[in-house]
Amino acid sequence: MKELRGYITIARTMGSLEETPIWIDIKDKNSGVLACRTKITLEQYANALTGRAEIPCSMEFNDSGLVGKVRLYKKVTVPHSGNSLYGDKNAVKKHIEDSCPDVIADGWEPYLDDFTNMHRHTENGMKVQFQKYVDADSEEAIAKADGEVE
Structure with a gap:
């Protein structure tokens, strides 16, 4: 088995007649993604405990x-002409791809909602967060671990 660092959350639904109201989530620390979710009844939970x-x-x-990858992220200021692209995700995606071709070509994925959030507005455009997932032993992941990248 491969050993990874992670987080565990045990939770229950409230006021529900759901058959399996207890769930246990295991989240991969480095990628931030949910690795596994287990659902059980209250009786099964009590027996396990x-x-x-x-x-x-x-x-x-x-x-x-x-799962097992490392999530990298960075913020990029994307030029914005002032015309509203709100509600048109395809237009936002195309504008970001056209404005940041090198970032997109390097495998970074933009968080599209940042572009239409006025709290992300700067004098030079919109601050958009980009993310990508890389192998844990890649140079980029090692640089992140060494504090060289955001």
């Missing part, structure tokens, strides 16, 4: 390929 083994449950696994 009191030392019973192999309690039946349902599980959802993240098979996106992002």
Whole structure:
């Protein structure tokens, strides 16, 4: 098995008649993505807490390929002419791709909602966050660990 650092959250639904109201989430620390979610009943949860083994449950696994990767992010000021692209995600995406071809070519994905959020407005354009996922042993991931990148 491959060992990764992560976070665990145990939660329950409130005021619901759901059959499996307890869920356990395991989140990959480096990528920030949900790796696994387990759903169980209150009785199964009590049995697990009191030392019973192999309690039946349902599980959802993240098979996106992002678990085990490192999430990198950076903010880029995207020029904005003042015309409203609000509500038109395709136009926003095209504008960002046209304005930042080098960033896009390097595998960075923009968070499109940043472009239409007026709190992200600067004198020179809109501050848009970009992210990408890289292998944990890549130069970019190592640079992040060394504090060289955002």
